[in-house]
Amino acid sequence: MSTDWLGSLVSINCGVTLGVYQGAVSCVDHASQTISLRQPYRNGVRCPVPEVTFSAMDIKELKFQDIQNTVNKRSSGQGSATEPSFISAGAHGQSNRATSDSAHSSSAPITILRRVPAGSSNSRGAAHATQRRNGVRNGGARGPVRSKDDECFGDGTDEDLDTDFDFEGNLALFDKAAVFSQIDGTSGHSNKAQPQSAQAEQRPQSYRHDQNILEAKPIIYRQITVPLHGSKEYCTDSGLVVPCIPYKLHKRLLEAAEHWGLSVKRRLETIGVCSSQMALSLLGGPNRLNPKNIHQKPIVILLCGPHNQGAQGVSCGRHLANHEVEVILFLPSFVKMDESVAREVSLYSRTSGVQVASVSELPASPVDLVINCLDSHENPQLKEQSWYRSAADWANRNRAPVLSIDPPVSEQTVQAKWTLSLGLPLPLAGNESKLYLCDIGIPKLVYKEVGISYHSPFGCKFVIPLHLVQ
Structure with missing residues (x-):
């Protein structure tokens, strides 16, 4: 039974492109030939999603690190504790194909299926990404060449980026008048109700870059007085x-x-x-007058x-x-x-x-x-x-x-x-x-x-x- 392997710690090698994943088995689906891991790690780094689903045809190697209820299974004679049955029908059933098409398998698109919790705002984007990737993979081993975006950004990207950033909503949170009033030295929101003339009076005097900010006495331009004035x-x-x-x-x-x-x-x-x-x-x-102009x-x-x-x-x-x-x-x-x-x-x-x-x-x-x-x-x-x-x-x-x-x-x-x-x-x-x-x-x-x-x-x-x- 597929439920016998739930909770087992496994290591799945998906090749150089997808990497090696470790985690606990959370679901084994015979119909779709998939296996899901919860709290997964990719190449030793914790994944940003709580669960990752793999297709049997993308699995190069599967190793069990900790099998749940192994002793009970063997004592009751309920099969071998070596690998799930779908792996026998899936990965081993596809071994010849993987061998003959090894060159194609290394360049196959990502087929990791992400299980999104119900009610998530990103479920539609994740389903769309899954359909797009499966469509490219199922379109034939020698189908159309992937786009440049898939080549550069298709592997290991965060599906949360599918949600568009709300620029208008974020800009609405910015109170421009309050920020500028704080820069001018006023109290921000409290001065909104005051007339502009009152706000202008409360603002400190601003100076240019070439002006002295220290208060000084007015300049006296006639600083020289003589007892006998000339004519000029x-x-x-x-x-x-x-x-x-x-x-x-x-x-x-x-x-x-x-x-x-x-x-x-x-x-x-x-x-x-x-x-x-x-x-x-x-x-x-x-x-x-310089040494180069002595003549x-x-x-x-x-x-x-x-x-x-x-x-x-x-x-x-x-x-x-x-x-x-x-x-x-x-x-x-x-x-x-x-x-x-x-x-x-x-x-x-x-x-x-x-x-x-x-x-x-x-x-x-x-x-x-x-x-x-x-x-x-x-x-x-x-x-x-x-x-x-x-x-x-x-x-x-x-x-x-x-x-x-x-x-x-x-x-x-x-x-x-x-x-x-x-x-x-x-x-x-x-x-x-x-x-x-x-x-x-x-x-x-x-x-x-x-x-x-x-x-x-x-x-x-x-x-x-x-x-x-x-």
Whole structure:
């Protein structure tokens, strides 16, 4: 009887494709030539289904590991405890066929029949899968070739995947408004009944990526106040107002700084570094000055007078020459020079720069940059001398751009493209050039001594551009 084998532990080898199954016999059906195992294992791994049914023609080998009531069966003489009777009629009856069609058996479709509990929502899908697989198997050993889906996914797949996923039902569970209200910092469902204006008021202020999230005081753009206003006002790129000061107040500021230790020597060095850095940027910076471009060194002409402004130009030329710029210094030798000029010229002579005393020695072709330091704040009569007029005429004829360093308030003879002022700008007359401001290192309390309320507008730089406030 088929019931005699119920509960026996068996091992069923279904070949390389289906694998080896172990489990307890739960049903033996002589009519359909099938055997079912409960709580099965496939290749040592627990199967996801509670029961698996096998057809006799797919069983390669069947071994009993634990036979129930074996002793009782033998003592009562009710047959042999070697194998079920349907196996004798099924698997052994098909042995010749399996031998002759061994090649076909290895590629036969899966014939595992799954027993689905009554009332299961997946029963229709399982029955459909069984019919489809049996149809392919019974369509003939040499019937149509299986589809690519069966070849790739037909073996060992989970029948639960036959149920379609309910996208609409799952999406209905997602409360989009509640999630976004939580992201915005509100209380989710409790705010649904509130009007949108109330919700907007409850939301914290949002910031852009480039905004400071810390609360700060409002920006005061007029941070520099002077007792004597000039005729012009400028502003920086960030909007800070920089007023002009008269030359008398500028002179008092320099004297106060010198009293506290900011001597002329120290100012000359600071001005030379800042002005040379600006000149290097105007010449092209790293695009022009690099080891691979040594055959195109920039040429800079320095036009200097025998005064403090001329000494500032010589200091700038020394730093430019140290950066492999070809510098030609024009300085008249037949006039009396200040001590500061003589000291700077002596230091400049130790560089690769060239010094000339006549305009005729200057190049006739255009150069890269002309730096003008001919004018003096204290001696405007220099403009009447012949050496000054000839140097100014040469600069205006040459098509090179001009940078003027610390020019006086009076109208300029040499037309400059850029102008560099020191500390605070002067109200330059008829100045149409681009104005820059240089930090020469005057402390904040020194400004206060001369009546200037000062906050540095330079930020992280030592030279900044200024824009005229209309």
